Amino acid sequence: MNLRSSWALVKGLWLSWLQYRSFFFILAFGWMIPPLIYMLVWYTAAGDQGLAGFTRGEFAAYYLVLILVNQITFAQTNWTVGDMIRTGQMNQILLRPIHPIMDAVAAEFAGKLVYLIFDVPIVALLALLLQPQMDFQALNGLLFIPALLMAWALRFFWGYWLALLAFWATRADALLTLQDTLMFLLAGQVAPVALLPGALQTAAIVLPFRSMVAFPVEVLTGRLNGTDLLTGFAIQAAWLAAAVILYRLVWTRGLRHYAAIGG
Amino acid sequence: METPIINVEQLSKTYRVPVRAAGLKASLRSFIRPQYDDIAALRDVTFSIQSGEMVGLIGPNGAGKTTTLKLLSGLLHPSHGSVEVAGFIPWERRPAYLRTISMVLGNKSQMLWDIPPADSFRVLGEIYAVPQAEFHQTLDELVDLLDMRELLTKPVRNLSLGERMKCELTASLLYRPRVLFLDEPTLGLDVSVQLRLRRFLADYNRRSGVTVILTSHYMADVTALCPRVLLIHHGRLLFDGELAELARKMAPFKQIRLNLDTEKNNGDLPLPAGVDMVERDSNSLTLRVPRAESAGITARLLQTLPVVDLTVEDPPVESVIDQVYSGGEL
Amino acid sequence: MRALKLVGCFIRTSLQEEAAYRANFWISLFYSVLNLGSGVLGIVVLFGQVESVQGWTLPSTLALLGVYLCVTALRGLFIGPGLDSLAGMDGEIWSGTFDFTLLRPVNTQLLVSVRKWRLFSLADLLMAAAVLVTAVMMLGVTLTAWQVAAFILTLLAAVLILYAFLLAFAALVFWSPGVMFTWVFDGLFQLARYPMGMYPGWLQLVLTWVIPVGLITTVPAQALTGTISWAALAVSLGAALILVAAASILFRIGLRRYASASS
Numbered sequence: 001m002n003l004r005s006s007w008a009l010v011k012g013l014w015l016s017w018l019q020y021r022s023f024f025f026i027l028a029f030g031w032m033i034p035p036l037i038y039m040l041v042w043y044t045a046a047g048d049q050g051l052a053g054f055t056r057g058e059f060a061a062y063y064l065v066l067i068l069v070n071q072i073t074f075a076q077t078n079w080t081v082g083d084m085i086r087t088g089q090m091n092q093i094l095l096r097p098i099h100p101i102m103d104a105v106a107a108e109f110a111g112k113l114v115y116l117i118f119d120v121p122i123v124a125l126l127a128l129l130l131q132p133q134m135d136f137q138a139l140n141g142l143l144f145i146p147a148l149l150m151a152w153a154l155r156f157f158w159g160y161w162l163a164l165l166a167f168w169a170t171r172a173d174a175l176l177t178l179q180d181t182l183m184f185l186l187a188g189q190v191a192p193v194a195l196l197p198g199a200l201q202t203a204a205i206v207l208p209f210r211s212m213v214a215f216p217v218e219v220l221t222g223r224l225n226g227t228d229l230l231t232g233f234a235i236q237a238a239w240l241a242a243a244v245i246l247y248r249l250v251w252t253r254g255l256r257h258y259a260a261i262g263g
Numbered sequence: 264m265e266t267p268i269i270n271v272e273q274l275s276k277t278y279r280v281p282v283r284a285a286g287l288k289a290s291l292r293s294f295i296r297p298q299y300d301d302i303a304a305l306r307d308v309t310f311s312i313q314s315g316e317m318v319g320l321i322g323p324n325g326a327g328k329t330t331t332l333k334l335l336s337g338l339l340h341p342s343h344g345s346v347e348v349a350g351f352i353p354w355e356r357r358p359a360y361l362r363t364i365s366m367v368l369g370n371k372s373q374m375l376w377d378i379p380p381a382d383s384f385r386v387l388g389e390i391y392a393v394p395q396a397e398f399h400q401t402l403d404e405l406v407d408l409l410d411m412r413e414l415l416t417k418p419v420r421n422l423s424l425g426e427r428m429k430c431e432l433t434a435s436l437l438y439r440p441r442v443l444f445l446d447e448p449t450l451g452l453d454v455s456v457q458l459r460l461r462r463f464l465a466d467y468n469r470r471s472g473v474t475v476i477l478t479s480h481y482m483a484d485v486t487a488l489c490p491r492v493l494l495i496h497h498g499r500l501l502f503d504g505e506l507a508e509l510a511r512k513m514a515p516f517k518q519i520r521l522n523l524d525t526e527k528n529n530g531d532l533p534l535p536a537g538v539d540m541v542e543r544d545s546n547s548l549t550l551r552v553p554r555a556e557s558a559g560i561t562a563r564l565l566q567t568l569p570v571v572d573l574t575v576e577d578p579p580v581e582s583v584i585d586q587v588y589s590g591g592e593l
Numbered sequence: 594m595r596a597l598k599l600v601g602c603f604i605r606t607s608l609q610e611e612a613a614y615r616a617n618f619w620i621s622l623f624y625s626v627l628n629l630g631s632g633v634l635g636i637v638v639l640f641g642q643v644e645s646v647q648g649w650t651l652p653s654t655l656a657l658l659g660v661y662l663c664v665t666a667l668r669g670l671f672i673g674p675g676l677d678s679l680a681g682m683d684g685e686i687w688s689g690t691f692d693f694t695l696l697r698p699v700n701t702q703l704l705v706s707v708r709k710w711r712l713f714s715l716a717d718l719l720m721a722a723a724v725l726v727t728a729v730m731m732l733g734v735t736l737t738a739w740q741v742a743a744f745i746l747t748l749l750a751a752v753l754i755l756y757a758f759l760l761a762f763a764a765l766v767f768w769s770p771g772v773m774f775t776w777v778f779d780g781l782f783q784l785a786r787y788p789m790g791m792y793p794g795w796l797q798l799v800l801t802w803v804i805p806v807g808l809i810t811t812v813p814a815q816a817l818t819g820t821i822s823w824a825a826l827a828v829s830l831g832a833a834l835i836l837v838a839a840a841s842i843l844f845r846i847g848l849r850r851y852a853s854a855s856s
Contacts, residue, residue, distance in 0.1 A: 026776050033780045040637060042792045052642045129795070176619050181627045190635045197641045200634075224838040278854065320781065338692050340853045354852065358698035366696055373693040377607065377613040382606055389602040390697055418613065 005098070006226040008108065013110035017121055031074065032067055032122065035189050039063030042191070043130060052195050057133025058221070064123050064132055064193055066217045070189075071119050073212055075115045075159025078176060080107045082163035086170065091257070104160065108152075135222040143179055143229065147216040150236050155212040157243035164247070167254035182207070188214025194223065206242070211236040268313035268349055268442065268474050269335065275343035276305040276330055276498075291592030304330045307344070314441070314473040317464075319479070319489030319506070323588040327498045328478045333442045335476070336366050351440055365440035374419045380430040381415040384437060391438040398437065405433045408463055422481045425456035432463070436473075445477040449484055461487050476522055482580045496587065510583045517557040518579075521548045521564065522572035535563045551578070558582050599699070600707055607674070607710035614743050627710040629720050632658050632786065647790040652731035654788060657814035659725035661786050664751050666717035672756050677775065680763035686770055702844050706760070725755060725817070732818060737788070743816040743826055750833035751809040757836035758782075758806075760844055767842035767847030805832060 042059040045051055079105055084090045093100045107239070120206060139150045162179070186204040193204045193214050204210045215232050218224050224232060282298040305327045312318055320328045333348060335337040337353030346353055351360035375383045388398040406412050409429045414422060419430065428448065435443060435514065445464075449457045465488055468475055479485055485492060486506060494502035494509065502509050518541070525546045534540065534550070538560060542549040548568075552560045557575060564570060611617070636658060642652040650792075678684055685691040697704060729736065736744075762774040782803060789797045789807040799809035812829045815821040 018708070026773055026780075030776055030780045031845055031854055033783045035785060037784060038635075038797065040793060041646070041787055043647055044793060045639065045643050130793075177627060181631050185634060185658050190631075191638045191642075194629050196638060205729055333692075336696060338852065340849075356695075361696055362697070364691070367688075368692065371688070371690050371693070373690065375610060378606070378609045382609055386606050387603055389599055392698075410610055445600055560657035 006102065009098075009102070009106040010109045021117075024111070025118040028071065028118045031071065034184065035063050035067050035070060036126075038190060039067075039130075039210055053157055053193070054195075055133060056132055060127075060130040061132035061134040062217060062221050062223075064127055064130075066188060066213065067123055068116075068218050069117060069148065069151065070213050071115050071214060072148065073155040074112075074115075075155050076107060076111055077104055077156065077159035077163040078122045078172075080104045081160060081164075082166045082172065085164070085166040085258070090180075094255075098223075101160070108156065119250065131206075134220075137222055140220055140222050144216055144220040146220045147233070147236070150233075150240055151212050151216045154208060154240045154243055156205060157240070157247045158212070159242065161247040163248045164250045164254045167250075167258050183209050183213070187212055188217060193218070194225070205235070208239040211239050238244060265313070268314040269310075269312040269476075270347045271311065271335075271344070272309050272346075273310040273344035274305055274331075274334060274341055274346060275303070276327075276334060276339065277342045278302045278304060284397065286526035287463060300445070303498050305334070305341075305495075308495070308498075308500045310500060310503055312474060312476070314474055315468070315487050316491060317468050317475040319477050319485040319492040320495065321485060321584065322476070322495035326495045328495055329446055331495065332446055332476065335363055335442075336444055337361070346394070362438060363416050363440055364442045364444065365438075365447050366444040367435050367446065370426060372419075372431060373434055374427065374430050374585065376420050377418055379416045379418055379420075380433070383419070383430070386435060387434055387437055397439075401437055401439060402433070403585070405436055406467060409433060410459075412506070416436050425452050428440060428460065436467070439471065439566040440473065442474045442476070445479075446477065447479055448477070448500060449481055451481060452499060457481065457484070464488055482584065486580060494587065506580065509587075510580060511554075512589055514578050514583045515554045516551050516578055517554050517559070518576050519550045519552055519561060519564070520574045520576070521550070521568065521570050522546060524571050526571040533567055535560055535567075596703075596828060603708050604710045604712070605750075607821070608712055611712060613795065618713065622716065625717050625720060629724070630661065632662070633724070635786075646787075649788045649790055652728050653814065653818045656728035656817050657727055657787065657788050657810055659721055660748070660751070660810045660813045660817070662721035662724060663748065663812075664755055666714045666721050666786075667709050667752050668755055669714035669717060671710050672706055672759060674711045675705050675707060676759050676763045678709055679705045680766040680776060682773065684766070686766050686851075695848075695852075701848060702841060704758070705763075708755070718773065729817065729843065731855045734819065736817075739821075740819050741819065743821055744813055745812040747816040747821070747826060747829055750829040751813050752807050753833035753837050754805060754829075756838040757833070760837075760840040764840070764844040781806050782809075805836070808832060833853040 036246060039062075040052070042051070043056050046054060046059055048056070048057075050056065070080070079087075081090075081100075084093060088099070093103055096103075098174065143151045162172065162175065165175070171213055186196075186207055187209040188204075190196075193201060193210055196204055205212075211232070218232070219229065271561075278301070279299045280302050282300050284402060306330065308327075320331060322328050330339065334341055335353055336349055337356045340354045349360070349363045351357060351363070353360065353364075373422060375386070384402060388402075393401070406415065409432065409435070411426065413428045414426050414429065419427065422430070432448070449460060452460070461484060464475065464477075467473065475488075477484065477489060490507050491503060491508065492502070492504070493500060502512075523546050537553060539551040540548065541551050550564075561573065561575060565573065636651060636654050639646070640654070644650065646654075670738065677683065678823070679691070679694075680686060685694060694704060695701060758778055759775065762778045765774045766772070784792070784796075784800060785806050789800050789811045797807065808829055812821065812825060
C-alpha cells in the first residue's frame with residue numbers, strides 16, 4: 001500500500017463525492033443542528049451573568065469547536081462498511097490487494113473534507129454573530145492535536161467493529177440508534193460534561209463517548225486542569241486500545257463466518 | 264365511418280434542455296447565464312385510431328414513442344397541435360377521462376409491494392369507484408383469462424417478473440377502460456410468458472373492444488398483435504399502415520436460402536448479377552434478391568449451383584426495421 | 594362520503610403493509626422510547642443548572658416538548674408517509690412511478706397527502722399525551738375550558754403549518770429531483786423542540802417571519818400554559834391557512850412543470 005495509490009483512492013472518492021455535494025451538505029447540515037440548538041439554548045440561558053462557570057462567549061466557543069470536532073470524528077463506517085457487507089460488495093473489496101480498512105479510511109478523508117467545506121463557513125458566520133470567548137493557551141493547542149487524532153481513531157474503530165456486526169445480523173440499526181442517543185447524552189452535546197448531573201457525569205467520563213467528541217473540545221477550550229488532562233488521555237487511550245482489539249476480534253471472527261455462509 | 268376514438272393532429276413536443284459543459288469554468292458560466300438547447304421529441308405527428316383497433320407504435324430508442332403515449336394519456340402537455348381521446352383533451356386530466364384510459368409501464372410497477380395483489384386491486388377498485396358487483400365480476404374474468412388465481416394471495420415481492428406483469432395487466436383493466444396504453448409490456452419476460460400475454464391481449468381486445476396502443480422492441484409482439492403500425496423516427500411519423508406493407512416498401516427483396524451439396528461445393532460460387540450474399544457457411548448460403556427477379560434468379564441458381572435444398576421467403580421484419588432505424592429511406 | 598370511504602380503504606391497506614413486518618413494531622417502539630427519553634433528559638439537564646430561561650421553566654418547556662412530540666406523531670401518522678413516498682429517498686419521483694399517481698382520477702395533492710398511514714404513530718401520540726399531562730400536572734394549574742379550546746385550535750393550526758411546509762418541500766423535488774429537501778426541513782424542525790424565547794433575538798425573528806417553524810410548537814405550548822393572547826391565536830390560524838394555500842399553489846406549479854419537462 002504505497003502513498004501514490006492511497007492518494008489516488010482518496011482523490012477518486014473525493015471527486016465522486018463532490019458530485020453529490022448537495023446530498024452531503026444536507027447531511028452535514030443535519031448533523032450540525034443538535035449542537036447548534038444546545039449552543040443557542042445555553043447561550044441564552046447564560047445571559048449576561050454566565051452560568052455554572054461558563055460565560056455566554058464560553059458556551060459559544062465550546063459548541064462551535066464541538067461542531068467541528070464532531071464532524072471530523074463522525075463515524076461513517078456504517079455506510080462504508082456495514083452497507084458493503086449487506087449488499088455483498090464486501091466480496092469485491094476483499095479481493096483487492098489493499099486491506100479493506102483502507103477503503104473506509106480513504107472514505108473518511110474524502111467525506112470529511114466535503115462536509116467541512118460546508119461547516120467551516122457556517123461556523124465562521126456563527127462566530128461573528130455570537131462572539132465566542134476562549135482562554136487559549138499554546139500548550140492546550142498542542143495537546144488538542146493528539147486528543148483529536150485519538151478521538152477520531154477511537155470513534156472510527158468503535159464504529160468499524162459495530163458495523164462489522166453486519167456479518168451476522170442483517171440489521172444493526174437499533175444498536176446504532178441506541179449508540180446515537182448515548183452519544184448525544186454523554187459526549188458533550190446536550191451539555192458540556194461538567195454540567196451533567198452526578199450519575200450521568202460519572203457515566204460520561206467512564207464510557208468511551210466523551211473521549212470521542214467532548215474530550216478534545218475540553219482540551220482546546222482550556223477547561224481541564226493537569227490531573228483531569230492526564231486521566232482524560234489515559235481513559236481515551238484505554239478505550240482506543242479496546243476498540244482496536246474489538247475490531248480485530250470481530251474482523252477475524254466475522255470473516256470466518258462470512259466465508260462459511262458463502263459471502 | 265364512425266368518429267375515431269383517438270384523433271391526433273400536428274402534434275409536436277419540444278423540450279428545452281440546459282446545456283451543461285464539463286469543467287468548473289463552464290459550470291460557473293452556465294450558472295450565471297444558462298444556455299438551452301431545443302430538443303424536438305415529436306414533430307407534426309398526425310393520425311387517428313378507431314375504437315377497438317390494436318396499433319403498434321414502433322421506432323428506435325429515443326424516437327418519441329413514450330412521449331407520444333404520455334401525450335395521449337395526459338401526462339405531458341404538447342408544445343403544438345391537438346389530441347382528442349374518447350372525446351376528451353388528455354392533459355386537462357378530467358377524472359372522467361382518467362377513468363377511461365389505462366397505462367401499463369414495462370419496467371415499473373403500480374402494485375403495493377408487501378401485500379398480496381388482491382389488496383392492491385381492492386384499493387384501485389376503490390380509487391376508480393368501481394361498484395362492488397362489477398369489480399368482482401371483472402376481477403374473476405381477468406384472473407381466469409390470465410390463469411393467476413394462486414397468485415392473488417402471495418405478497419407481490421415474492422412473485423416472478425412474469426407473474427407481476429400479469430398483476431399489472433389485471434390492475435390496468437379492473438375498471439374496464441376504453442383505451443389501453445402499453446409501454447414495453449413484455450420487457451424482460453421469458454418467451455413462454457410473452458406468448459401467454461400476447462394471447463391474452465388479443466383475446467381481451469376481441470371480447471371487450473378495448474382500443475390498444477402498444478410499444479415494444481420485440482417485433483414478435485407487434486407482428487402477432489398489431490395489424491397496423493405507426494413508425495416514429497426522429498420524432499416524425501414515417502409510416503402508418505400494415506407491417507407487411509412496410510416490409511414491401513422498405514425492402515423490395517426476397518431472401519433465398521440454399522443448402523448446398525458439400526461434395527460438389529468447391530468454394531467458388533458463380534452468382535448471377537444483382538444478387539447479394541447475406542450469409543455463408545460450409546454448406547449453406549443466404550442470398551438477397553430483388554423481389555421482381557426472384558423467380559428468374561431462383562431458376563438460374565438451381566442450374567448453376569449444387570443445390571440440395573432451396574427456400575424463398577420474405578426478409579425478417581427485424582432487418583427491415585433495422586434498415587429504417589439506421590436511416591434507410593422510405 | 595366517497596372521500597371518507599377512500600381514506601378508510603387507505604388506512605386499512607396501510608395497516609396491512611405495516612403488519613407485514615413484525616420486527617418493525619419493536620424496533621419502532623425502541624426508537625420512540627429513546628427519542629422521548631433523550632428529549633426529556635435534555636430538558637432535565639438544562640434545568641438542573643438554572644431555574645428558568647426567559648420565563649420558561651421545566652414544566653412549561655416540558656409542555657412544549659409534549660407539543661413537539663404530538664405534532665411529530667401526527668406527521669408520522671398520515672401526511673408524512675404519503676409525502677415521503679412521493680418525494681423521499683425511494684420516492685415515486687425518484688423511481689419514475691409517479692406517472693401512475695398522475696393517472697388516477699383523484700386530485701393528486703389529496704391523494705399523496707392521505708394515501709399512506711403509519712398507525713404505529715398512534716403509540717407516539719399516546720407518549721406525547723403522557724408528556725403533556727405530566728407537564729400540566731407539574732404546572733399545578735387546572736385548565737380552563739378556554740385554555741383547552743385555545744390549545745386544540747393552535748394545535749390544529751400547527752399541524753396545518755407543518756403540512757404546508759412538508760408539501761412545499763416535497764414540491765421542490767419537481768424542480769430538483771435528487772435533492773432531499775425534507776431532510777433540510779427535518780433539520781430546521783429540530784429547532785422547534787425548544788421555545789423560541791430560548792433563542793437569540795435574531796433567530797426568533799427568522800423563526801417567526803421567515804420560516805415560521807417556531808409557530809408550530811411555541812404557540813400551542815403557550816396556549817396550554819395560559820400565556821397566549823387573542824392576537825397570537827388569530828395570527829397562528831391565519832398563518833396556517835395562508836401557508837397551506839401557498840404550498841398548494843406551489844405544488845400545482847410543480848405538477849405543471851413535471852408535466853411539461855419530463856420525458
